[in-house]
Amino acid sequence: MEISESIKRYKKELGENVTLVAISKTKPASDLMEAYEVGQRVFGENKIQEMTEKWEALPKDIQWHMVGHVQRNKVKYMAPFVSLIHAVDSLKLLKEINKEAEKNERVISCLLQVKIAEEESKFGVEAEELKELLASDEFKSLKHIQVKGLMGMATYSDDEAKVKGEFDYLKSVYDDLKKGHPEFEVLSMGMSGDYKIALTCGSNMVRIGSAIFGERNYN
Numbered sequence: 001m002e003i004s005e006s007i008k009r010y011k012k013e014l015g016e017n018v019t020l021v022a023i024s025k026t027k028p029a030s031d032l033m034e035a036y037e038v039g040q041r042v043f044g045e046n047k048i049q050e051m052t053e054k055w056e057a058l059p060k061d062i063q064w065h066m067v068g069h070v071q072r073n074k075v076k077y078m079a080p081f082v083s084l085i086h087a088v089d090s091l092k093l094l095k096e097i098n099k100e101a102e103k104n105e106r107v108i109s110c111l112l113q114v115k116i117a118e119e120e121s122k123f124g125v126e127a128e129e130l131k132e133l134l135a136s137d138e139f140k141s142l143k144h145i146q147v148k149g150l151m152g153m154a155t156y157s158d159d160e161a162k163v164k165g166e167f168d169y170l171k172s173v174y175d176d177l178k179k180g181h182p183e184f185e186v187l188s189m190g191m192s193g194d195y196k197i198a199l200t201c202g203s204n205m206v207r208i209g210s211a212i213f214g215e216r217n218y219n
Helices: 003-013 029-036 046-059 072-078 091-103 125-137 160-178 196-201
Strands: 019-023 042-045 063-066 082-090 107-114 145-151 186-191 205-208
Touching: 003 019, 003 029, 019 046, 019 186, 019 196, 029 046, 046 063, 046 072, 072 091, 082 091, 082 145, 082 205, 091 107, 091 145, 125 160, 145 160, 160 186, 196 205
Parallel strands: 019 042, 019 205, 042 063, 063 082, 082 107, 107 145, 145 186, 186 205
Antiparallel strands: none
């Protein structure tokens, strides 16, 4: 299926209340433009250098989401333009984002990544740590970031019940935290292989890449 047709299909399936983040990492600018021309404006990248190069080359109304694990020393390169940083998993990283956002006279939106999978390769903060972080004076002093909600990645598994359990858990953490943080509005969970389960669990932002653009190009 062509990229443009895939975008149209997903937008129709997801409806107006779910944001489609088209994961465009490793894909050429021409592929992104094909998606752009049928109305896609939100793209996700996992390498800051690649995202910066695309930002420089492509239309300026694109919203760039950093979906990969972020190294603190690279934040400065995306601070001028990034729309949303998905995988924030420490106060140290939040402080670095805040510092670079202030230099650029911006407030940068972030999602806190909750560890919901058992796999060691998955990053994230435990739910109890999250409560402590959000209640801390250090966090409250950060005026150039805005935490918009949570994200999480389920275990890579064919066991749908397991995946659903992890997503349900993240939704419960989100609902609990939202009581004290009404600014929370994003629950990002679900990718090409498990987004349908995520939607049934309350996700309002999904990250879909290979199902739109085809398999990734790894050099």
